Amino acid sequence: MAFSKQFSFWVIFAMALTMANASGYYGSKLSTDYYTESCPDLLEISKYITKEFVKNDPRFAPGLLRMIFHDCIVRGCDASLLLDPTPSNNQTEKDTVPNSTLRGFEVINAIKAKLEEKCPDVVSCADVLALASRDAVVAINGPNWDVPLGRKDGKISLASEALAKIPSPFANxxxxxxxxxxxxxxxxxxxxxxxxxxxxxxxxxxxxxxxxxxxxxxxxxxxxxxxxxxxxxxxxxxxxxxxxxxxxxxxxxxxxxxxxxxxxxxxxxxxxxxxxxxxxxxxxxxxxxxxxxxxxxxxxxxxxxxxxxxIQIGVLTDNEGEVRKTCGAVRYNY
Ligand code: HEM
CATH class of the missing domain: 1.10.420.10 (Peroxidase, domain 2)
Structure with missing residues (x-):
């Protein structure tokens, strides 16, 4: 009896593990199937648009790969890098020397615009950047990797933080x-x-x-x-x-x-x-x-x-952030 109880426990435990794996759960709150119902075409849209851009100019691949790194190392992967300056904050992460040579903002904006047509107000810019950077590397026959989704967008972007956090090419x-x-x-x-x-x-x-x-x-x-x-x-x-x-x-x-x-x-x-x-x-x-x-x-x-x-560094989930309408501007200011 004790044996059969123990046995059932392990069977249930193993099944739970398999299911967790299959649903793409990563130990964080992100999941590869986060948008399966709310935006079923997301993966195809990101892949298709990114591929088209990279076909026209392969330099978008390194550009986007560098972009996700620069976003994630400052305040986590929250698309803070994509925010444009405003009258109340005229120095965002974008306005720094390390970010002045980034390439690929137009790819992110094109994907986001298409998503706003297909499934408005659903997919965060942070998730768009995470997907597009992977899709761009795959488009030049580079390695592939899992992109768990469900990030929310941040509302703060400070040039000073980008300067402090992005590693310098002169660093030891x-x-x-x-x-x-x-x-x-x-x-x-x-x-x-x-x-x-x-x-x-x-x-x-x-x-x-x-x-x-x-x-x-x-x-x-x-x-x-x-x-x-x-x-x-x-x-x-x-x-x-x-x-x-x-x-x-x-x-x-x-x-x-x-x-x-x-x-x-x-x-x-x-x-x-x-x-x-x-x-x-x-x-x-x-x-x-x-x-x-x-x-x-x-x-x-x-x-x-x-x-x-x-791409899972310091992500914001649920009410910790928002879903922007356009990637260059916060949606709500509380
Ligand atoms: C270890 C610390 C790192 C330093 C100090 C560093 C620094 C730099 C610098 C100075 C450039 C040249 C930028 C330019 O002249 O426009 C560059 C380019 C690049 N970096 Fe890094 N990087 C580092 C790590 C990374 C990481 C972790 C990634 C991505 C995972 C990355 C991806 C790239 C790519 C793809 C380019 C080429 C960009 C392009 O051609 O548009 N770097 N990096």
């Missing part, structure tokens, strides 16, 4: 690890997510000092391999301060989501000090070397898992 490994730990991400996830620099560009103005005046004596950062520094100098002549000049962060396969970035970092060909810094910690350095030498054996899988965690 201690600061980078702290930036990530502050939002619950591990050093290994720092190494994994930095692999996003396998796609996209860096602007020349960011590496001017690294190339031409590293210690204020007209020198080059000795951490850059000599031939790579020479190459970068041809791409970024002295005093390239404008936003026109940029260089692929992954020199060999800039449009392909692969592990080549890690090989470059091991060869001292990381574009930013923050990339090179991954070699200065046993755990991050181990990961970089492992991916470089194993041909990226687990990179796509690791990246997807880390993204599913990144």
């Amino acid at each position: 490994i201690t600061t980078l690890k702290k930036n990530f730990a502050d939002v619950g991400l591990t050093p290994k996830e720092l190494a994994i997510l930095s692999g996003a620099h396998t796609i996209g560009d860096g602007h020349c103005f960011i590496i001017q000092n690294r190339l031409y005046n590293f210690t204020g004596k007209g020198d080059t950062d000795p951490a850059i391999e000599k031939s790579y520094a020479d190459y970068l100098k041809t791409k970024c002549p002295p005093n390239t301060g404008n936003l026109q000049s940029s260089v692929g962060m992954d020199f060999f396969t800039p449009g392909k989501f692969d592990e080549v970035y890690y090989g470059m970092v091991t060869q001292r060909k990381g574009l930013f000090q923050s990339d090179a810094a991954l070699l200065n910690d046993p755990e991050t350095s181990f990961y970089v070397h492992f991916q470089a030498y194993s041909g990226g054996s687990t990179f796509a899988q690791d990246f997807g898992a880390a993204m599913t965690r990144l």
Whole structure:
């Protein structure tokens, strides 16, 4: 009798676990089927519109991937990054140097506009950004990952917070690890997510000092391999301060989501000090070397898992936030 009671308990427990898994429950309040009834076409709309934009300009893929990171690391994934300045707050997260070169706001706005036609007032901008960033990476044949949904949009966006929280390309490994730990991400996830620099560009103005005046004596950062520094100098002549000049962060396969970035970092060909810094910690350095030498054996899988965690940082749910009508403006001011 006692045995059969115990047995039934475990059967029910196992069934509950399976059901929780099948319904996409992640231990947070988010769920992959959050909009199944309220906006059944959401996933298709996001995928279709994002794919069209990326087809016309593949640079939207890195742009949107960077955008979700910059949103989530400041106040959590609450679309605070998307808010435009207002008379009462003329300096939002958007108005900062790190966010000045983001690409893809038009993709988010196009998806949101279509959703407002199909299922008005239902899907948050935070969820649109989480989906579009995944769909954009998939559109360039990059890794896929689960996107649990149900985020609400925040109402506060401060330039000062973006400046304090978004990691600097000049940061050392201690600061980078702290930036990530502050939002619950591990050093290994720092190494994994930095692999996003396998796609996209860096602007020349960011590496001017690294190339031409590293210690204020007209020198080059000795951490850059000599031939790579020479190459970068041809791409970024002295005093390239404008936003026109940029260089692929992954020199060999800039449009392909692969592990080549890690090989470059091991060869001292990381574009930013923050990339090179991954070699200065046993755990991050181990990961970089492992991916470089194993041909990226687990990179796509690791990246997807880390993204599913990144996009759940500090989310607002239920009454903690709202669903904006347009992504650039809060809906209600209480
Ligand atoms: C570890 C700390 C990080 C630092 C210091 C950093 C810094 C930067 C900088 C300075 C750029 C160049 C921006 C420009 O010149 O316009 C850049 C580009 C980029 N970053 Fe990061 N990043 C970091 C982590 C991440 C993470 C975690 C992701 C995503 C998961 C990411 C995704 C990207 C992408 C995709 C680009 C290319 C953007 C484009 O071409 O439009 N970065 N990053």
